[in-house]
Amino acid sequence: MSLNTIEQNRTRQSLTDYDEIWLFGYGSLIYKVDFPFIEKVSASIKGWQRRLWQGSHDHRGTPDNPGRVATLIPAGKATCVGIAFRVTHEVFDHLDHREKNGYLRHEVDIFFNGSSLVKKGLVYIASQDNKAFLGHLHDKELAEHIHRSSGPSGENRDYVFQLADALRAMNVVDEHVFAIEQQLKNM
Structure with missing residues (x-):
């Protein structure tokens, strides 16, 4: 798969098949909402966990030193x-x-927190077979990688800090993100 997935995403789903479109955000889409939306609610998806295993060659890193950003792992x-x-x-x-940068749109069931409502929606996932996927590292190594990375959108560590703050504001505990945040604060 190419690093640039724009064309692949344009042909993945027919957006006109949806009466209403729900998009699930789990990383920077939580705290950097630079797109118009009609409504926003706390929600979840099942069978996935957030991990800082995707390389960022274009936002929080460079082609020579990619940063680390969130993706979902089954x-x-x-x-x-x-x-x-x-x-x-x-x-x-x-x-x-x-x-x-390696993310493809996938259809998922979105569970609306605090209700029994479930709707089909879309989520961007960078799977393990994309060229930008960097994979698992121990927490300290992962934090060291993030600490030395930056790109056009800023320092990679700021991505982690903003994501952790946004999750806390939502009363969400994410042990992975918080462990990396703590490692970064210790540096």
Whole structure:
């Protein structure tokens, strides 16, 4: 798979098949909402966990020194809490470009927290077979990698700090993100 997934995403789903489109955000889409939305609510998806295992060659790193950003890893009975945004078709021109570094749109069931409501929606996932995937490192090594990375969108460590703060504001405990945040604070 190419690093640039814009064209792949444009052909993955027919957005006109959706009466309403819900987008699930679990990383920077939680705290950097640079797209218009109709509605936003706390939500979750099942069978996935958030991990800082995706390389960022274009935002939080460079081609020579990619940063680390969140992706989702299949995880049996795990639940990943984030934000669901109700959006229009037009927002995907921007989002496909923003999430172009190995992320593909996938259809998922989105569970709306605090209710029994479940709707089909879309989420961007950078799977393990994409060229930008960096994979697992022990917490200290992962934090060291993040600490020395930066790109056009800023320091990689700021990504982790902003994500951790956003999760805390939502009353979400993410042991992985918080462990990396703590390692970074100790440096």
